[in-house]
Amino acid sequence: MTSAQVEPVNAPESAAPAERAAPGRTRSSPARRLVPYAYLSPTILLIVVLMVIPIVMVISYSFRDNVIVQENPVFVGFANYTKVLTDLDFLAALKNTAVFISVSTAAHLVLGLAFAMMLNTQLLSGVTKAIFRIVYILPWLFTIAVIAVIWRLLLDPAGVVNYVLHSLGLIEEGVNWLGDPGKALWAVTFVNIWSGYPFFMISLLAGLQGISADLYEAAAVDGASPWRRFLNVTLPQLRPVIVSMAVLDLIWTSQQFALIWMMTGGGPLNTTEMLSTYTYKQAFSEYEFATASAAAVIVLLLTMVLAFFYVRQQRER
Structure with missing residues (x-):
């Protein structure tokens, strides 16, 4: 019997895994670093x-x-700063600016939030909201020059405001709103409030529309009244917007010049003199460019303090 010689089956040799070349670190050239x-x-x-x-x-x-x-x-060193800081007109301008920006910002916040909540409510129809939107946004459509001219005519002793007040029996004779030292500052502050609240309103309305309805529903289920829902839901949700808008409005209002200059020119008797109008007069009325520069640096430092709080608030967010 012839034995069949069976050749052994050799298993295919497994190929050695190819060694992967580790990618080398691309060294950036100086030109690439400057791109x-x-x-x-x-x-x-x-x-x-x-x-x-x-x-x-x-x-x-x-x-x-x-x-x-x-x-x-x-x-001359700090002589110009000493001159400015001891100037009674500058101190009056500093006081007027503080009153002007604080009252304007507070009123912008209250009016903007009230009108934003009115436009965000479900109690008004779409047509009514559209009409109110047009009416509320009108002050923002006018330039500062137009606003100043309109309100100078309205607040004239023979203007519409005095006519309406006289017809209602609130005054007996025409009031010189912009010429009376006791009323001029409050008159220009009112005009600034009227011209600036739409910016607050639009920003706060956007914030209100971003609040989830589930939060209000949960508060209502817990038995919270509308006032409690406003305090515990609306205000906390709007807090970042309110703080940011308030700081920005303080900075913007502190630099208001055109409205004051075109309505009163800083008068009467410096009762509406602001830091912006004071600096302008020093430079272009009295040609004291050095003291005007010192006043401008002081204003810059004050606004930088507000800017610091704004940046800090944004970083916390």
Whole structure:
């Protein structure tokens, strides 16, 4: 018997796994590192030219005397700051500005929130809300020049405001709202409130529309009254918007110039003099550019304090 010789079946040899080459770290060249700065260079250039250089120039002017009007101004140190801080007109402007911005911001918040809640309620129809939106947004559609002219005519002793008040028996004769030292500041503050509340209203309305209805339903199930729902749901949800808007409004209102200048020019008897109008008069009425620069630096420092709180609040969020 012939035995068949069976050849052993050899298992295929497993190929050794190819060794993967570890990717090497790409070393960025100096040119590649500068690419992000090249993209930012136009913005940086504009900031330097339009902001940094003017601010540095104004600060340097504030430490000199007879700047711009003389070729070689004299370095006087903090003399211009002392002159400004001891000027009665500057102190009056500082006080008026504090009253003006605090009352305006508080009124903007109250009116803006009230009108925003009115437009957000389900009790009004869509047509009614549309009409109210148009009426409420009207002050924001006018320029400052138009607002100043309109209200100067309305507040004239022979204007519409006095006519209406006289017809209602509230006054006996025409009141010079912008010429009376006891009423002028409150008159321009009222006009600023009227022209600025739509910005608050629109921002707060957007915040109200972002609050979930489930929160109000849960509060209603717990037996909370509408007032408690406002305190415990609406205000906490709107707090970031309210704080941000309030700080921004304080900064913006503190720089209000055109409205004051076109309505009263800072008068009568400096009762509506603001830091902005005081600085303008120092520079372009009395040609005291050095003291105007010192006043501008003081205003910059005050607004930087408000800006610091705004940035801090944004970081906390």
